[in-house]
Amino acid sequence: MTTEVAVLGAGMHPWGKWGRGFVEYGVAAARAALADAGVAWRDVGSIVGADTVRGGYPGYVAGATFARALGWQGARVASVYAACASGAQAIGAARTQILAGMADVVLVVGADAAPKGFFRPAGGDRPDDPDWLRFRVLGATNPAYFGLYARRRMAVHGDTLEDFAQVKVKNAAAGALNANARYRKAVTAEEVAASAVVADPLRLLDICATSDGAAALVLSSMEFARRHGAADPVRIRAVSTVTPTYPTTVLDLPDIATDSAAVVAPADGTFRSSIARAAYEEAGIGPEDISLAEVYDLSTALELQWYEDLGLCGEGEGAKLLRDGVTAPGGRVPVNTSGGLASFGEAVPAQAIAQVCEVTWQLRGTAGARQIEGARVGVTANQGLFGHGSSVVAVR
Amino acid sequence: MVANWFAGEGDDFRLLGTRCTACACVFFPREDGFCRNPGCAGGELAEVPLSRRGRVWSYTDGRYRPPAPYVSDPELPWEPYTLIAVELEAERMVVLGQSVPGVSVADLEVGMEVEVVPGVLDEDSGTTWTTWHWRPVEVGA
Numbered sequence: 247m248t249t250e251v252a253v254l255g256a257g258m259h260p261w262g263k264w265g266r267g268f269v270e271y272g273v274a275a276a277r278a279a280l281a282d283a284g285v286a287w288r289d290v291g292s293i294v295g296a297d298t299v300r301g302g303y304p305g306y307v308a309g310a311t312f313a314r315a316l317g318w319q320g321a322r323v324a325s326v327y328a329a330c331a332s333g334a335q336a337i338g339a340a341r342t343q344i345l346a347g348m349a350d351v352v353l354v355v356g357a358d359a360a361p362k363g364f365f366r367p368a369g370g371d372r373p374d375d376p377d378w379l380r381f382r383v384l385g386a387t388n389p390a391y392f393g394l395y396a397r398r399r400m401a402v403h404g405d406t407l408e409d410f411a412q413v414k415v416k417n418a419a420a421g422a423l424n425a426n427a428r429y430r431k432a433v434t435a436e437e438v439a440a441s442a443v444v445a446d447p448l449r450l451l452d453i454c455a456t457s458d459g460a461a462a463l464v465l466s467s468m469e470f471a472r473r474h475g476a477a478d479p480v481r482i483r484a485v486s487t488v489t490p491t492y493p494t495t496v497l498d499l500p501d502i503a504t505d506s507a508a509v510v511a512p513a514d515g516t517f518r519s520s521i522a523r524a525a526y527e528e529a530g531i532g533p534e535d536i537s538l539a540e541v542y543d544l545s546t547a548l549e550l551q552w553y554e555d556l557g558l559c560g561e562g563e564g565a566k567l568l569r570d571g572v573t574a575p576g577g578r579v580p581v582n583t584s585g586g587l588a589s590f591g592e593a594v595p596a597q598a599i600a601q602v603c604e605v606t607w608q609l610r611g612t613a614g615a616r617q618i619e620g621a622r623v624g625v626t627a628n629q630g631l632f633g634h635g636s637s638v639v640a641v642r
Numbered sequence: 643m644v645a646n647w648f649a650g651e652g653d654d655f656r657l658l659g660t661r662c663t664a665c666a667c668v669f670f671p672r673e674d675g676f677c678r679n680p681g682c683a684g685g686e687l688a689e690v691p692l693s694r695r696g697r698v699w700s701y702t703d704g705r706y707r708p709p710a711p712y713v714s715d716p717e718l719p720w721e722p723y724t725l726i727a728v729e730l731e732a733e734r735m736v737v738l739g740q741s742v743p744g745v746s747v748a749d750l751e752v753g754m755e756v757e758v759v760p761g762v763l764d765e766d767s768g769t770t771w772t773t774w775h776w777r778p779v780e781v782g783a
Contacts, residue, residue, distance in 0.1 A: 366709035373644050378711055379671070383644065383763070383773065384738060385708040386725060393702030394727050394738075401700070401752035445702045446747040492680050493667075497699070497727050497736045506668040507734040510679055 249528075251344045252471035252479040253640065254464045255283025256603040259357070261428040261459030261590045268298050268305065271460035272357030273315045275596075280353065283464035284474070290464070291349035292322035294340045296332035296356035296595035299368070308595065312355045322349055330542065331487065331630030332356060333461070333598030334638060338485040340465050350470040356595035357460035364388065365456065365592075377500040377631065384502065388544070389453050391499045393445030396547035400447065403562040405550060407447060409569070411438035413546035414451050416574050417582050421589020423615040426600075428457045429589045438546075452546040457591030461600035480609045480642050482602070484528035488635035490517040499631055518555040521635035522627055526557075529639035533557035536579055537621040538608055540601035542628040543586040552627055553581070580618050583608060598636050601626035609642040646689070647671055648760070648774050655760045656691035657737065657774055663688055668733050692737070695779065696728040698754045699736045703747050713764040713771070722746075726776040728756055742777040755779040 257278025259271040272295070280287055293316075295308025304311040309325040322343070328335040333356040340352035364387045372378040380386045399405040418433035433451060441450040471479045491513040493505030498517070515523065526532055533556055541552035550564030558579055559567045567573055573581040584590070584604035587597065605624030607613040621642070628636035647670075648657050659670035662677040664685025669678065670692060677684045707720045714720070724741040741750075742761060761775030 364706075364709050367711070369710075371711070379644065380738075381708060382711040382713075384725060384740060385704055385712040385714075385723060386738065387704065387706075387708050390702050390704055390725055394700040394725070397702055397747075398700035398752065443705050445704060447702075492678060493735075495734075495736075497738060501738075503670045503737040504735050505678070506670075508732065509665060509667045510681065 249345065250468055250481040250483050251341050252466045252468055252476060252481055253602070253606045254285060254351070254466050254471060254474065254476060254479060255279040255281070256606045257282055257462045258426045258600060258603055259460040260426045261457040261593060264458045266359065266458070268357040268359045268460070269311055269315050271359070271458060272308070272312050272355045272462070275357060275460035275462040276312060276316060276353055276355045279462035279464045285351055285464055287316050288319050290321055290351050290353045292324070292340065292343050292352040294336045294352060294354050295325045296336040296599065297325050297327040298358040298595045299327065300358070300361060308355070328487070328634040328636070329631035330594055331598060331628055331634035331636035332595040333600070334485060334628060334636035335487055335634070337463065337465070337482070337599065337602060337638060338487045341482060341485055344465060344467050351464065351466045353462065353464055354599060355460070355462045356599045358593040358595050359458045360456035360591070360593055362456070376502070380500045380502055387445070388499060389445040389448060391497070392453060392545035392548060393448050394497065395551065396448050396452070396545060397446070399547055399550065403565065405547065405565045407439070408435060409550065409565040410448070410452050410546040411435040412568055413543065413549045414438050414588055416568070417543060417586040417588035420575065420583050420616060421585020424585045424589065427585045427589040428455070428459070428591050429585070448545055448547065454544050454587035455591035457593050459590065459593035459596050459600070461596040461603050463599060463602060478642070480606045480640055482638060483641050484525045484637070484639040486521050486525035486528065486635050486637040488520055488524045489633050491520065516555065517633070517635070518551065518629060521629065521637045522556045522625070524635065525625065525637035525639050531623060531639065535623050536625050538583055538605065538618055538624050539579060539581045540584060540586070540604050540624070540626045541581055542597070543582060543588050546588070549581065549586070556625065556627055575616070575618055583613065583616050583618055598626065598628045601628065602638050602640060605638070605640045609640060644671070651760070655758060656694060657758055659690050659692050660687040661690040668735070670735065670737060693730045693732045695755060695757045696730040696737070698750055698752050698756060699727040699729040700752060701726045701747055701750045724750070726750065726756060728776055739774050739776045742775040745778060749778065
């Protein structure tokens with residue numbers, strides 16, 4: 247297919263709390279991806295950086311910041327910000343350049359040095375900023391929204407705290423096998439239940455931490471890949487970066503209210519489900535074709551929601567899918583074989599790129615102790631604050 | 643802090659949104675600059691009070707002190723607050739708010755009827771920041 251690009255290289259800096267700057271992490275991930283691809287930095291025609299907003303001024307110009315650190319060599323450059331979807335938009339920008347013939351090889355980098363504690367808006371009095379308002383007026387942190395979704399699932403679908411805990415158990419077991427994960431220790435349901443409540447009904451071990459970390463990809467045209475000796479590379483077949491459709495009827499970060507559906511009827515399905523649908527349509531596949539998925543488990547309960555939004559099961563059937571072992575290693579569609587955000591924590595500009603790194607390694611069959619059998623199609627799903635969709639479909 | 647999001651006293655207390663005069667779509671928090679309905683070329687946005695009562699869509703609480711710009715006294719022990727997301731039937735929208743003091747998650751159920759009442763977000767020696775609270779109708783009688 248002419249709409250595909252090759253994933254020649256993938257690399258990460260291990261995630262954790264390392265106390266250094268985001269540029270250092272990003273350069274390490276970039277060098278790992280370039281080495282994996284067998285491509286010299288001088289031969290890269292374009293670099294796209296996913297922005298961090300907390301690294302000060304250089305964070306807003308991530309592409310050029312990484313290019314300078316790697317050594318100016320004149321490449322085309324772009325920087326993108328889409329909150330948690332920044333990495334996917336960076337991949338989308340790189341893919342667009344390749345498909346348009348503007349670059350043969352593009353380096354995509356996302357890195358962050360996350361602050362301690364809750365994510366918070368930038369300082370100052372800014373009542374025109376919805377993210378500032380939800381903190382100022384309501385004290386509504388990100389986990390508060392995760393708690394609302396979790397409680398709603400319990401009331402509507404009958405999910406239990408034990409279901410939520412089992413997501414953590416599953417992802418922690420996977421993360422224990424991943425050298426790039428921040429947390430590399432198995433967790434029991436009892437440990438989840440014994441951790442402190444953060445936002446009822448969710449506990450500390452139901453909610454992902456913040457981390458330092460970085461991930462990078464080397465993408466190229468299929469023609470370059472063949473010339474480069476990669477006859478059968480992992481290929482990216484779709485990148486979904488959709489916005490919601492008015493009216494949005496699910497209360498979402500950072501909003502204080504949903505849109506009113508009194509006048510305009512809502513579209514079929516939610517914003518989250520439209521993200522996956524757009525990716526499937528672009529890739530020409532359906533959920534039945536998926537071998538594995540990396541989803542955005544900001545909370546354990548949210549992972550179950552993604553099962554439904556990806557079409558892996560019907561609405562309200564996420565917990566059953568988990569209980570039946572379908573999303574565990576060895577199941578029909580293993581989810582978060584990397585360990586997910588439960589094991590990595592959030593490094594915002596890096597995480598959507600890290601998801602594609604994991605899918606790449608799984609599709610290549612080089613995921614080591616985490617490897618699942620016969621993976622042919624992988625999907626990632628993620629959502630950025632302020633209405634940024636994010637999903638990538640990769641195939642082998 | 644935010645102007646004209648609510649008004650009135652006692653039983654007349656209401657959240658205030660805006661309604662597009664062209665397509666009748668309602669917005670809260672109030673949208674004064676533009677109608678966000680993609681099918682509307684845009685009309686004037688007129689202030690409109692929202693329904694006083696609704697039903698609990700979901701709820702949670704905050705067991706840890708939120709960061710600024712939430713205002714709280716770091717010298718005092720943290721008192722968890724309860725957040726309720728409330729579905730307004732007429733507007734077909736969900737509006738988030740803190741509960742009245744003393745209502746915990748143990749007092750709530752999805753589907754329960756609540757009403758909007760005036761409340762205090764925070765106060766210091768010079769200023770009282772008012773807000774809206776959701777109060778279970780059973781408790782409020």
